[in-house]
Amino acid sequence: MVNTLFLPELREMLAESNDSDLAEFCTALHPVRTAEFMEGLTASEAWQVLQHAEVALRAEIFSYLEEERQLEILEQEDPQRLAELVAEMPSDDRVDLIHELEDDRANEILPLLPEAERRDIMRLKSHAEETAGALMTTDFVRLSASLTVREALDDLSRQAEDHETIYYLYVVDEDHQLRGVVSGRQLIAAMGKPNTTMGELMDTDIVTVQIDEDQESVAEKVERYNLLAIPVVDEGRVLMGIITHDDVIDVLRDELTEDVQRIAAVAPLDEGYLRENILTLTWKRGIWLTVLFFAAMLTMLLLRHYDTELEKYIWLAWFIPLVISSGGNTGSQSATLVITALTSGDVKVGDWRTVAIREVMMGVLLGGSLGMIGYLFALFVAPSPYAAITIPITVLLVISSGAIAGGLLPLLFRRLELDPALMSNPFVAGIVDILGIMIYINVARIVLSGAVE
C-alpha cells in the first residue's frame, strides 16, 4: 500500500541536503499527497523533510501522516521544535494526539507551548470521550453584534488562515453567550450593504449542542440540519467551541461500526482491530460467547430431557444442525434489518405491529419453501414419507418464530431504552436455538406418535 514512488529521490535530497528541492516537494502537492509520499520514510527522515515547509504547512502535512508515525515523531524529536508544530495544529486534533502520548513525554512538550495553547489543550483534555466537548475545536470566529459587514470582512481577511472554518461566524455578547450565527454566504451576499451589522444579519434560531452531549446526537443534528459546523455551548449558553463536518463523518463511521460489532456480539472496540490489546479483545468477545454458551447448554439439557425420542428415532438427531441454523440465520437477518432500520429512522417502536406482520409473512414464505426442500431430503432418510413430514413442519415453524423473534426483540430493547444492537444476532440466535429444539421435538412427538398408531 505504501507509496514508494518518490522515496529514492527524497532520500537523495536528504543526503545532499538539497533544501530547495525539499521545500519544492513540500509545497508542490496537496498536503495529503505529500504525506502519502512520505509514508515510506522513517520517522526522523519524515521530520527532516518537514523542516523544509513553513510551520503552518508543516503542521498540515503532519496531520495527514498515520497516527503511529505522528506518535513516533513526537516521542523522539526535539521538544522545542515539536512545541512549535503542536501550537499550529487544529486544537481538536492535537488534543487527541496528546491523549495517545506517554504522559512524561507530553509533560516535556506542553510547557514549551504558548500559554494560551497550553490552557486550551488542558481545557479540551478535561472533557469526557465521545462527548461534544471532546470533539470540538476552539478555532472559530467570534464576533460582536455591533460589527458591520465591512469590519467583519476585514477582520476575516486578516485571520482567515488561523481558523478551522470561516464559513460560520458566531455572534456573541460581552459574556461570550451565543446570540446568533452569520454564514459566510450571508456575509458575502451582504457585501453590497457594507454598513449592515452582524446583529441585523444573523440568524437567531440556532442549532447548538451541549458540551457534555453524546457524540451520536451531535452527528445526528449536523446530519439532519445539513450543517458545516455546529456550535458547542455550556449550561449558560456560553460558546465553548465548534464541531466541524469532517469530525462528524468520523463519528458517524465509529458509531455505525460499534453497532455492527454489537450486532455480532462483540463489545465495541476502543482501538482498531490490530491495535486493540489481544486480552481486551478476547474479553470483549468472551463475555458474550459465555452468555451464548450457557444458552446452548439449555439446548443440551432439553435434548437430554427428550432422549427417549432421540434413541427411538436416531434419524431425528441428524437434522438438529439444520433446524438450529435455519432458525438462527433467519433470526439474524430479521434482527439486523430491524436494528439498521431503527438507526436510520426508517422504523420506530410504534411500527411494531407492521414489523410483526411483515416478519410473519416472510417467515411463512421462507419457511414454507425451505420446508419443501427439506421434505425432499427427509424422504430419503426418514423411515416413512409420513414421518418425514416432521422436517418441513419444523422448518416452517422454526423459521417463522426466528423471523418474529429477530424482528421484535430489537424493538422491545429500544422500548426498554436499551441499545437495540445489544439484541445481537447471536443472542437472538441463542433464543431461537432453544425455541427450535422444543418445536422440533414436540412436532416429532406428535407426528411420530401418529405414525405409531
Add this chain to the structure above:
Amino acid sequence: MVNTLFLPELREMLAESNDSDLAEFCTALHPVRTAEFMEGLTASEAWQVLQHAEVALRAEIFSYLEEERQLEILEQEDPQRLAELVAEMPSDDRVDLIHELEDDRANEILPLLPEAERRDIMRLKSHAEETAGALMTTDFVRLSASLTVREALDDLSRQAEDHETIYYLYVVDEDHQLRGVVSGRQLIAAMGKPNTTMGELMDTDIVTVQIDEDQESVAEKVERYNLLAIPVVDEGRVLMGIITHDDVIDVLRDELTEDVQRIAAVAPLDEGYLRENILTLTWKRGIWLTVLFFAAMLTMLLLRHYDTELEKYIWLAWFIPLVISSGGNTGSQSATLVITALTSGDVKVGDWRTVAIREVMMGVLLGGSLGMIGYLFALFVAPSPYAAITIPITVLLVISSGAIAGGLLPLLFRRLELDPALMSNPFVAGIVDILGIMIYINVARIVLSGAVE
C-alpha cells in the same frame, strides 16, 4: 414522534386564512423546525401553509418534509405552482424526488419548468444510481482564471443565494475544463490584494471524481481530504458538477448499512425496511437462506454417515447444538471484526498473517475457557469422566477453527476482489457448522475408542 405542538394553531390560522401569522410561522424558525411542526398536517394543509413563504424558503422547508409527504404533494397539487417549487430546489434533491414520482405525473410537471432547469434534470436523471453523476449538484460557482478577487467577490455577492455552496470556487477555461479551485477562505484572505487573479490564487492540484465513479470511492475521497465538496469531471476533465459534504454523509450511512446487511446475509435493500416490497425482501433473504440451508444439509448427511457412533453414544447428540453454535458465534465475531476493520482501513489484506496469529490466540483462549465450562456439564451426562473429555477438546478445536475461518475468509474475499461483506456471518457459520460436526465426531471416535479398550 410527530410534533403536534402547533397543529391546532396552524389549523386555526388556515381556517381563518390568517395570512400574516402563517407567513410569520414560515419565517420565524429554522426551516427544519418549521417542517417538523408541519408533520401532523395533511399534504394539502401543508401545501397551503407553504404558500405563505416566498418561493426560495418554500422550497427549503419543502425539502425537509418527509419523502412520502413530498410525493403526496407532488401527486395532487397544481402542476404550475409545483413547477415553480421544483425550479427552486437543489438540483440533486429534485432529481431524486422525480425518480420516485409516477412518470405521467412527472411529465405533467416537467414541461412547466424553465428550459434550463428541465435540461438539467434530464441530464442528471441519465446517470446510473450510486455513481458520482447521480449524486452531484449543478449549482456551483464557475469562474475564469482572469477574474480578479474584487470581481469574484462582486460576482459572488450577487449570486451567493443561488448556489448550494460558495465555499469552493471552480476555475474553468473556455471549454469548461477544470483548471483549479479557490476556497472561500483563500478569496476572503486575499481581499487585501483585490487585483490578484483567480489564476494566481487557485490551487491546481485538485482532488476530483469521475462522473461514473462509484459513490463509495467518492465518500472515501471527501473523507480522506476533509473536503466540503468535490468536483465531478468527465473523461475530458470538463467540470460537470460538485458533490457536497451532506450528500457524502448520506452515502456513508447507506454504504455502511449495506455492509451490515450483507454481513447478516441479506442482499442490500434499495428501500427502507418498511417501504421495500415484501416479496423483494423475502427474495433478498431467501437466496442466502437457501444457500445456507444446503450447507446445513451437508451436516445432516455427515451425521447420518456417522450414525453408528450416534446410536452407540446417544449423549453425543445432546451436545450437537452447543458445538454448532459455539463455532458459529465465534466465526461471526471474527468475520465482523475483520470486515469492519477492512472497511475502516485498519486491516489490509497484507496483514493476513497478523490476523491469523491473533485469531488463533483468541480462539485458544476462548475455546480453552469455554471448553472447561463445557467439561463440567459433560461430567454429569457422559458415561465416564474420561468420555466427557470429548466435549472440551471439541469445543477448543471448533472455536479455534471458527475464529481462524471467520478471520481469514473475508481477507481471502478481498484478495479475490470480491466484497468481503459477502463472506457474511451466517456463511462463515455454515462452513464452521460442517467443520464442527466433523471435528466433533472424529474427536468422539478417538476418545471413545480409547474408552472401549
